Amino acid sequence: MSTKHLKKGDAQPAPPEGGKLRLYSMAFCPYSHRARLALAAKGVPFDIVNINLLDKPDWLTSVQPQGKVPALDAGGGQIVIESLDIADFLDGKFPEPPLWPADADTKARHKKLIDDFGKVTKIFYEAVYGKEKRPLGEYLEEIVAALQPFEDELVAGGNTFFGGTRPGMLDYMIWPWAERAKVPSIINKHEMNFPKDKFPKLLAWRDAMKEEAAVKAQAVDTERHARFSSAYVDGTLDYDSV
Ligand SMILES: N[C@@H](CCC(=O)N[C@@H](CS)C(=O)NCC(=O)O)C(=O)O
Known part of the structure; x- marks a missing residue:
């Protein structure tokens, strides 16, 4: 299994159809994982654009000025950044099931x-x-x-x-x-x-x-995480072949 990550020179994909949310992500980023879990927990349809963080597309900074992931394109020009803020935003926009305790x-x-x-x-x-x-x-x-x-x-x-x-x-x-x-x-x-x-x-x-369903839907197995981290440390990382 491999996951395509867009890099410099790759075009930014057209906005998703039907007002779907879009998450700019990286398959092994724990902060992007937080955002994916919140989206999955809410059962909201979304598409993912994965980014090669070692060779970022130029347009990334027009989405996220610091060139980081995750970033949520909520449509209508609204971009939410920072994993916890994304989860918080989703909790406000889609009340069920509530994620924060009522108390x-x-x-x-x-x-x-x-x-x-x-x-x-x-x-x-x-x-x-x-x-x-x-x-x-x-x-x-x-x-x-x-x-x-x-x-x-x-x-x-x-x-x-x-x-x-x-x-x-x-x-x-x-x-x-x-x-x-x-x-x-x-x-x-x-x-x-x-x-x-x-x-x-x-x-x-x-x-x-x-x-849990959201956890299972967004799971990556340990060996794959370890292959990513190991290749990153060795300087041999090829995002698309982990
Ligand atoms: N505080 C941020 C952290 C996000 C973050 O550090 N993302 C990393 C990948 S896991 C990143 O985009 N790194 C690219 C860079 O710093 O250039 C959050 O919670 O969303």
């Missing part, structure tokens, strides 16, 4: 947890792409500490998902890194022994998320 305190806590999840993504990024590698045990220790509030939130909520009986915003915004959780071990050819006993709720959450 204001819970919503505020979940917003903070999404923000705090930046600690996990930073460690993940360093463990996979960092130029100066530290011992893997150090990354593991930091990830374990950064994940504890998420285990605690699931315990306090008493449900399978952060969103309750079905996934919500927090679930979808952190899932891309759960799908990629084994990549640091594969890339570094060294198993990071995650202390499973410390995270029973989070592990049950992961298993339940894998069965």
